[in-house]
Each structure stands twice: as structure tokens, then as C-alpha cells.
Amino acid sequence: MLNLLDTVQDAISLFSSTGKNSLEVQNSEGEVVGFFMLSDLNDAIQQGKLNEPIEAIMKGRTRNEHAVPPMQAINEEEYSKLINSNVFLDIINSLYDGVYITDHNGITVQINRAYERITGIKAEEVVGYHMDELVESGLISRSVSIEVLKEKRQVTLMQTIKDKRRVIVSGTPIYGEEGKILYVISSVRDITELLHLKHEIDELQSLKKLRQSTGSMHENTYDEILHSVIISEETKELYKLAERVARTDVKVLLQGETGVGKTLVAKFIHEKSNRTDEAFLELNCGALPSNLIEAELFGYEAGAFTGASTKGKKGLLELADEGTLFLDEIGDLPIEVQVKLLKVVEENKFMPLGSTEVKTVDVRIIAASHKNLKQMVDKGQFREDLFYRLSVVPVTIPPLRQRKRELIPLIHYYMDRFNARYNIDKELTIEAIDALTEYRWPGNIRELINVIERLVVTSTTDQIDLEHLPDSIRLSSYPRDLDVNGIIPLKDATEKIERQLITKALKQYKTTRKAAEVLQVSQSTIVQKMKKWNISD
Numbered sequence: 001m002l003n004l005l006d007t008v009q010d011a012i013s014l015f016s017s018t019g020k021n022s023l024e025v026q027n028s029e030g031e032v033v034g035f036f037m038l039s040d041l042n043d044a045i046q047q048g049k050l051n052e053p054i055e056a057i058m059k060g061r062t063r064n065e066h067a068v069p070p071m072q073a074i075n076e077e078e079y080s081k082l083i084n085s086n087v088f089l090d091i092i093n094s095l096y097d098g099v100y101i102t103d104h105n106g107i108t109v110q111i112n113r114a115y116e117r118i119t120g121i122k123a124e125e126v127v128g129y130h131m132d133e134l135v136e137s138g139l140i141s142r143s144v145s146i147e148v149l150k151e152k153r154q155v156t157l158m159q160t161i162k163d164k165r166r167v168i169v170s171g172t173p174i175y176g177e178e179g180k181i182l183y184v185i186s187s188v189r190d191i192t193e194l195l196h197l198k199h200e201i202d203e204l205q206s207l208k209k210l211r212q213s214t215g216s217m218h219e220n221t222y223d224e225i226l227h228s229v230i231i232s233e234e235t236k237e238l239y240k241l242a243e244r245v246a247r248t249d250v251k252v253l254l255q256g257e258t259g260v261g262k263t264l265v266a267k268f269i270h271e272k273s274n275r276t277d278e279a280f281l282e283l284n285c286g287a288l289p290s291n292l293i294e295a296e297l298f299g300y301e302a303g304a305f306t307g308a309s310t311k312g313k314k315g316l317l318e319l320a321d322e323g324t325l326f327l328d329e330i331g332d333l334p335i336e337v338q339v340k341l342l343k344v345v346e347e348n349k350f351m352p353l354g355s356t357e358v359k360t361v362d363v364r365i366i367a368a369s370h371k372n373l374k375q376m377v378d379k380g381q382f383r384e385d386l387f388y389r390l391s392v393v394p395v396t397i398p399p400l401r402q403r404k405r406e407l408i409p410l411i412h413y414y415m416d417r418f419n420a421r422y423n424i425d426k427e428l429t430i431e432a433i434d435a436l437t438e439y440r441w442p443g444n445i446r447e448l449i450n451v452i453e454r455l456v457v458t459s460t461t462d463q464i465d466l467e468h469l470p471d472s473i474r475l476s477s478y479p480r481d482l483d484v485n486g487i488i489p490l491k492d493a494t495e496k497i498e499r500q501l502i503t504k505a506l507k508q509y510k511t512t513r514k515a516a517e518v519l520q521v522s523q524s525t526i527v528q529k530m531k532k533w534n535i536s537d
Helices: 008-018 038-046 054-059 076-083 086-093 113-119 131-136 146-152 191-213 221-229 233-244 262-272 292-297 335-347 373-378 384-390 402-421 429-439 442-458 471-476 488-511 513-521 525-534
Strands: 022-026 032-036 099-103 108-111 155-160 167-173 181-190 250-254 280-284 324-328 362-371 393-396
Touching: 008 038, 008 054, 032 038, 032 054, 038 054, 038 155, 038 167, 076 181, 113 181, 131 146, 146 155, 146 167, 146 181, 155 250, 167 191, 233 262, 233 393, 250 262, 262 280, 262 362, 280 292, 292 335, 335 384, 373 384, 373 525, 402 429, 402 442, 429 471, 488 513, 488 525, 513 525
Parallel strands: 250 362, 250 393, 280 324, 324 362
Antiparallel strands: 022 032, 099 108, 099 181, 155 167, 167 181
């Protein structure tokens, strides 16, 4: 599904993943307003309009785009001589796109070298053969030439080659003197090469934005790291807000899912504040039991509790004096500790455990949580007064799935980082990058870092391909096949999904044992369902 504001680049990925010849286009209200065709994509590529919005391409269509082209007075004998001449062969062999020519009967008469390069199919495999024979043999999935001969107009469609590669084929009829089709000349483009082009453009745009952002940066390493992964406008606005509040000691509450980078934003605020030369300390409030959290925060005197150090210990509040204390997962802070923290927030004063001495500190507190603290306040699970004290400026960090433009720069950033750390030189194939960018990343940046490091360390080849990716990512890149028109019983819908997943797993892993392992069911379950559906492995 495309949006009117999506670009031609976005359409390339969708055509590749779905294999469809047309995509529905929605407006901002979610209403379907038309279709974006493969022929539209082909025309846009030829005209260099990869960054044009879909809306502009659809408006620019000519009204007679499907009309039969004007007939030209071409002599069939002369045209045949031209097609079979060495000069013509030299001309089509100089083209980068594939060329495929059939006669009026649908028999292949000529292909160029680019077609052989793109498809892996040699001239001797197709020349002299009827297109129906080639489809039946499995060499190609469908024939554009046959469609052109039937419909007597230009046709563009997606074709799957024997090695499962997908190509865009656009066939054009050549008419003779009496309006009869003499030949069909088809241009062929590799969808994988288009994906390469798409990602190269994405990277160039990211580099352009990176240069623009680094032009006004402070010259320190921390800024370079931050700005090398901050690409989208939404994230830039977030960091601009963070930089503004950093100049004051106003309390900031960072909100967002686990792994979105709340610690990074907290460190950024510290680096941009007048406390940058002092300590930045961090405490995860959900990582320790309540009695230990209190001791870590406020410190304790010698013998304050069983197991306490005989020398006592300074708490993080005292250690962070004149600096910044980042309290992550503040929603997990016990109620009794919240009371003591409120006094620090309001008066900058506290008493260590087992002490009667009141200590005064000058510390900036930044809090963060993946929980909805307002709902916790309503349920009595978090103090209302502390909530409002900590959230003078609430900052919400969006999940990675809503920051798609940052994915490719982030992937390359961490690939470079782990290649350097382990002194190796691995790279991702375009198919692997495409699968990584389509994945929803429920664990956000933390999950991304984990996956990239694992791929760099465990892959046995220099090129990390689709097959090396974790099952959760690789399987999520498949298009969803279930297409339900109207209401059907849930039992039937469940069976459809089961059949699709089992079929895909068998194609991917070849054996029922491995398919059962991936789908987390018993091997006998797979075998029984295969018998029921008459599926063979």
C-alpha cells in the first residue's frame, strides 16, 4: 500500500517484496484513490524521477496511455533484415537494459548481452522457442510478449526468472503496413539493481544531510557520534529541544519504548549543559531491590544495615554533586524511595541511611521510563507530586520503526564500528539490508546493535546475505499472502495462515524437522498437516 506522499523509491521496495504489477494508493485519510502501475514505475525510472512523490507521477499520466499506438508503414521483410543484421545486434548489445524480441507468433528471435547478464539465461536457451514453451519449462513465470499480442498494446509486468530473481519487463508492439503486429520488443530491468540504486540514493541523501548537520557542530567526538546516526527531521527536532533545555537545570522526563536511546539523549543533555565537565552517573531503578536502590542513591553510614560496609559508602546523589544523575526506569522506583527522592528534587537535600546529618547537593536529575507514568499516578503506583516535579519538560523518543530513514545510516554505522572492533571486514548484501530495513525492530536500537554485532562475528563469509539473518527478521521480510475478502470463520483463517507458514518453512529449510523447529511445533504435526493438504516436501 502506497501513500500519495510516498516517492518512487518507496514503490521500488514494495514492488520487489510483493511481486504485484500494481499497488493501491491511499490519501491522508486512508482512502484508496487509485493504483500505481509497474508501467508508471518504468516510466519514472526512465525520466529520472526517483524522488518524485507518487501523487505527481499519477497526475502526470497521459489520458491515452493505454491507447493503441499509431500504425507505422513498416515493410516486414526489411524489418526482418534489420533485426538480423550485425549492426542492429551491435546496437542492442551496447544497451545497459535487457532487450528481448519475439515475432508475431510469440517465437523468440533475438536477445542482447544485457538480458543474459540480468537473467542468467543464454540466447541458445530461448531463441527459436515459443514463449509458451519457456513458461511451461519454468524458465520464466509469465510472458509479456504473449500479453502484448493478445491486448495489442504496450504491457509492463513483473516476471520471475528460473533462479527466483525478479525483473520488470515492458513489451512494445511493432506494427506492419496493414496494422498487423510484426514483432514485440521488450525492455528488461533487474529489480535487484533498482534496489541497489534505491539504497545508494538513500545513502547519498543521508550523507548530504550528515554534511549539512556537521557543518554547525561543535568539534568534539561526542557530537560526531551523535550526528552520524541522527538523520530524520523528527529526531533532529528532538535533539534541538534537548539542546535548548540543556542550557538550564529544568527537570526532563524521557519517555519511550525500551531500547530507543533514552540514555543517549540523557548524555547529550549533559554534554550540552554547563555541567559537562562534571560527572554523569546512571542508575537503572528496575535493576535492584528496593533496599539496595535506597542505599545506592543516598549512601549509608557504617553499620547502617546488615552487610553494610564498615566504612560506609557515598550514594550516587553525592557522587554526582555538580554533575548529572540519570534515573532510568523511574517507574520501578519503590513508593517509599519516591518520598525521599521528592525532597532531593524540591530542596536538594537528603540523609544517608543510618545518618542524622542532612547533606546538600547540587545535582541535575534526568528521569526516564518506558511505562506510562501518568497512568501509574492514576492507579496510585507513582507519586503525583514527584511526577510533576520530574516532568517539567517531557520528551518522547519515537521507536525505531517510526524512524525508517535512520535505519540505513545506523546499520552502516554499527557495521563499521564492529568491523573495526574485531579487525574484520564484513559487508551486507543489498537483499540483507532491505530485509533489515523492513523489520519492525521491537527491541529498537538495542536489538539492532545486538543483531549487527552477532552477524559480524558469526557469519562465515565476507558478505552477509539474507540466509545469515535471524529467522525472526528473514521470515518477517516475506510478503503477507493471506487475502481475506469478506468475513470467514476464524478456523478457516487460522488454517490458511498455518498452511502458508508451513509451506514457506518447507521451501526455506527443505526438511520437516527443520521446519518444525523454526515454527516451534512437533515434526509429527507438520507431517500430519502436509498429508491433510497434500503437500510434499
